[in-house]
Every structure is written in structure tokens, then in C-alpha cells.
Amino acid sequence: MELRPVSAPLLIWILALLLPAVLLLSMTLGTVDISVAEALEATANALLGNAVPEQIYTILFDIRLSRILLAIFIGAMLASTGAVMQGLFRNPLADPSLIGVSGGASVGASVMIVMAAGLIETGLLVGLSLVAMGAFAGGLAATLLVYRLATSGIGTSVTTMLLVGIAIGALAGALNSLLGYFSDNDMLRQISLWQMGNLSGANWTKVAIMALVAGSLLVLFPRDSEALNALLLGESEARHLGIDVQRVKRRLIMLTALGVSVSVALAGMVGFVGLIIPHLVRLVIGPDHRWLIPSSALAGAILLLVADSLARVLVIPAELPTGILTALLGAPFFIALLLQQRRKV
Amino acid sequence: MTILTDNVSLRLSGFDLLRSVSIQLDLGKVSVILGPNGAGKSSLLGVLTGERSPSKGNVVLHGRELHQWSLQQKAQMLAVLPQHTLLNFPFTADEVVGLGRIPHQTGRRRDAEIIAEALEWVDARYLQKRFYTQMSGGEKQHVQLARVLAQIWEPCDLGGRFLVLDEPTAAFDLSHQKLTLDIVRQLASTGVGIIMVLHDLNLAAQCADNLVVFDGGLVVSQGSPEEVLTEQLIDRVFGVKSMVVPHPVTNRPLVIT
Secondary structure (H helix, E strand, O other), rough: OOOOOOOOHHHHHHHHHHHHHHHHHHHHOOOOOOOOHHHHHHHHHHOOEEEEHHHHHHHHHHHHHHHHHHHHHHHHHHHHHHHHHHHHOOOOOHHHHHHHHHHHHHHHHHHHHHHOHHHHOOOOHHHHHHHHHHHHHHHHHHHHHHHHHHOOOOOOOHHHHHHHHHHHEEEEEHHHHHHHHOOOOOHHHHHHHHOOOOOOOOHHHHHHHHHHHHHHHHHHHHHHHHHHHHHHHHHHHHHHHHHHHHHHHHHHHHHHHHHHHHHHHHHHHOOOHHHHHHHHHHHHHOOOHHHHHHHHHHHHHHHHHHHHHHHHHHHHHOOOOOHHHHHHHHHHHHHHHHHHHHHHH | OOEEEEEEEEEEOEEEEEEEEEEEEEEEOEEEEEOOOOHHHHHHHHHHHOOOOOOHHHHHHEEEHHOOOOOHHHHEEEEOOOOOOOOOOEEHHHHHHHOOOOOOOOHHHHHHHHHHHHHHHHHHHHHOOEHHHHHOOHOOOOOHEEEEHHHHOOOOOOOOEEEEOOOOOOOOOOOHHHHHHHHHHHHHHOOOOEEEEOHHHHHHHHOOEEEEEEEOOEEEEEHHHHHHHHHHHHHHHOOOOOOEOOOOOOOOOEEEE
8 A cells, every 4th residue: 555646756756857947947937038949959059059039038047047047046045044944843834933043034134124225225226135144144143042042961951942943033023014114115125025035137147146056955955864763753763763863953044044044145035935835745755764855855946837838928018026926836735735635645 | 881870860940850860771671660659650761761860960871971872873783663643644664664764774675675574573563554544553553663673673883772662562462462573582692772651550460570669769679570579669669569479480570459
């Protein structure tokens, strides 16, 4: 009796083949019509060093491809950190926001939006990177605070961390509202846009930063796959299996904080990917982190890419914030899957 | 080749949980720890397995202090079956038992053999592909038993192996209680040291080589079942009047209350 519909290696193959297909499709989507054939031809020419019409080149590579890659890296990073957090907290409802990182990052961003309002209006680039730095610093600071508060002589209590994380999240929400209350209409709009998550500001610098961070995480996380598997049994059980639980916890929390802070700094708060993707993948292939982490990364990349592509084309010539689409797409799918799973059991 | 506790005391939030406990637990022997609730049995297991550091005294495994072994070395020699495991992720039984192989680098094929044999041994082969989250309490405990068996399946170069079990029979029906104690005896006969907390005095009398009775954090008696299980001791430690007679078949003490 095998209840798992798809084996883990097969799922990875499917996702790995699906990703380039979605990527190619996404490159053809947008205000300017470019067919799949044209996109393929331009890509081939660009790779071979042949001439590509400048307008096509700019649209395909500078505008669309950079945004697509940013979506892929952020999606992969969010989903894999989600998988890691759910394992570490032994709770399938955990997501990266639980350790305070998203709340902290959004406060950091809001503070900068309000304080650096003048700069944002005048020098666009300086202002935006200030906001990004604020988000990054806020995210890391909040995580450190949560971690410190939950750590005592006998180790880090996951339960305390969860509770403190919730409290810090509420505090961050209040601070955000406070900042919103005292800011003018323009700032308020910026703050709320930030919280919706948006990939429209993609450029190659952002892609490079995100690629570096997501790449490091995806190299480092799998080293702790077995430790995470053991941790699902409980902390003392994991220690009895030879796992240095405290070290694993510290390492994974810090890596997650780093990854999520950077992603919030570059693209605002893109919710839901970190929660639903690992959950969905686990329903299909089970909780073994050796497969769960890479599969979640691929599935997260695909979900965010699809959501962002829709965000770009649904209301042409305008755009929707990406974060709205992830929840709008993800939530019903997630509920349908849960219901189907319940009927099966 | 032993686990020794040398004058171990454990004090936690002002309570003396263990007071100057010195015991020796040997390879190839079944040592059963007895005592009323709150006597210090769990504290002792905590100290023996390295989960708690003693406030005073040392725990010595194979001539080296416990904390001088790395976590992985320790895990290769010492497996622990807790009373409850709060696993609520849908691993299959195979995968749960496979977790027991984490401390070892024996390769996937060998691990798969060990997993199958361990499940077979605890009479749970039929659970192999079932989800842990959908099993009954007793089935879960079988799978966990198979997991710790898989952990110490093969002899280890570092030293003899120990298996610590905290009330392993609590969730089992009569036939599986017997199966568990048979497994434990067989393991001991291959040289594994067994350290087990039990509540049932008769089960303890049937399978133990060595009994250690705790009360109020102190060792009040230790020795063979015949030496330890007396009417006076049961009255003194548990406050229960009883009769101790020889078992008609095994000749071991039989406690009638």
C-alpha cells in the first residue's frame, strides 16, 4: 500500500523539466508580443554572440529575464527556508515569518520609507537601497532578538521561540501601523506596496545578490537534511542519534534570517510561498528532508515565477503586486489539496 | 566495558533528584531499574544517556567520561527508546527505522537490510509502508523499538553497545510484552548491555539479571531479583503488602499482591 502518488526522484525530474518550460513561456509574456520561437531564436543568437535587435534584447533579457530569475531565486529560497523552519519547529504550519524575520524586515523598510521620504522622491536609487538596507537590518535584528530571548543555559527552546516570534510579529505589525498613521499618503502607499511584495524593480544587481544568497542556502541546507529528519522525532531523540541539536538550530535559523531578510530587502514581503510549498511537496513525497528541500526549492521557484508572470500580464498595461498573486493562486490550490488528502485518509 | 555512575548527584531547582548514586551496568546483562513514581528513575536515565549533566560525580562509559565521547560516537554505542515520541510527520515505518542508521555510514543497501530485519524482529514487517501518523499507539512503539534496534544493530569498534529503554512495555498487549522482553534477552545474550525502567515487578523479576531499586533519589537495593525482591523491600519502597513466592516454572521470584 503506497499512499504517496509520486516518488521523490520523479517529482524532482518533473519540476526540473517544468521550470525551464515556465521560464521560456514567461519570457514571451508581456505588453510587447514575442512568440516562443522568436524568444528561442533571440536566446540562441545572444548565446552564440550573434546580433539581436536591440529592442528585443532589452525587453527579453534586461527586463523580463532579470525579473524571471529574481522570481526563481526568491521562490526557491523562500520555499526551502519554509521547509527547514517546518522541520526545525516540528510544525507543518511554521514558516520563515515565525522567527520574526519578516516582521522585523517590514518595520525596517517602513522606518526607512518614512525617514528617507525626501530621498526617495529625489534620488530614486539611493532611497530604494536605503529601504532595502533597512529591511535587511530589521529582519536580522528581529531574528537575533527572538533567538536570544528563547535561548537559555540549556539551549534554545523552540516553543519559546515560537511564542516570542508571534509577539515580535504583533509588535512589528503595531509599529508598522504606527508609522503608517503618522506618514503622508504617498509614504502610506509605499509602505503598503512594500508589504504586498513586488518584483517589478528587478535588475541584474538584485539578481546577482539573490542568486548568491539562494545558492549558498541551497548548498548549505542539505548538509543538515538528516539532522532535520532526526529532529522530527524530538530534540533529545535527535541528540541520541548523534546530532548536535543546538548547533544545527543556530545555523539554520541564522541562514534563514539571512535569506529572508535579503529577499524582503529586494522584493518586499512575498508571503505564502514558504508556508504552502513545503507543505504541498510533503503531501506528495513525504517529510524526508533530503528530497523535501530540493523539491521545495524547485516548486517554490515555479510558483513564484507563475505568480509573477500573471502579475505582469493580468491587468496589462498595469501590473499587480506579486505577493497578492502568490496568495491568490496558492491558497485555493492548497485548500483543494488538503480536502482531497482528507478524503483519501 | 560498562557504564558506571560514580557518586552521581543531580539537583534541579532546589530538588535533589539523585543523591550519590554509584551503580555499575554491565554489557551482556539486563539491568532493570525499579522504583515508585518520582523516585529518580527518569533522572537516572537522563544522566546515563548524557541528556542531563550530573551536578556532582561522573558517568563513565567504557573507561571514558560520557561527555568526552563525541555525540556521534556515543550514538553508535548507546541507543535510547523513550516512553513517548512526538513524531507527527507522515514518515513510513521504513523511514522511521531508517533514522536509527543516521550515526552510521554503512551505505543505503546495508541500511535497507537492517531496517527490514529490525521490523521483522519486532513483528512489525506489515507496517513497513504504512504512515507512522496513522498507526495505533502500540504499533508506533514497535516501530520506535525497531528504530533503536537498527541503531545498535551491528557491533561497534569503539566499545560494547548499550540499549536504554524507558518503560518499553507500557503500550503493549501481553504477547508483545513478551516479545519485547524476549528481544531484550536475546540482545543481552549477544553482549549488548540493557538498561530498562519497568513498573511491573513480575516482568522485571522474569527478565532481569540485575535489579536496581530507587526511592527518593537514592539506590535502596541492588542485586539479583532473588536478593532484591523481598516482601520487606516491597512494603518499604512501594508501601504495599505482598507475598513473594518462587515462580512455578522459572523459579524466579513471583510477587503476589
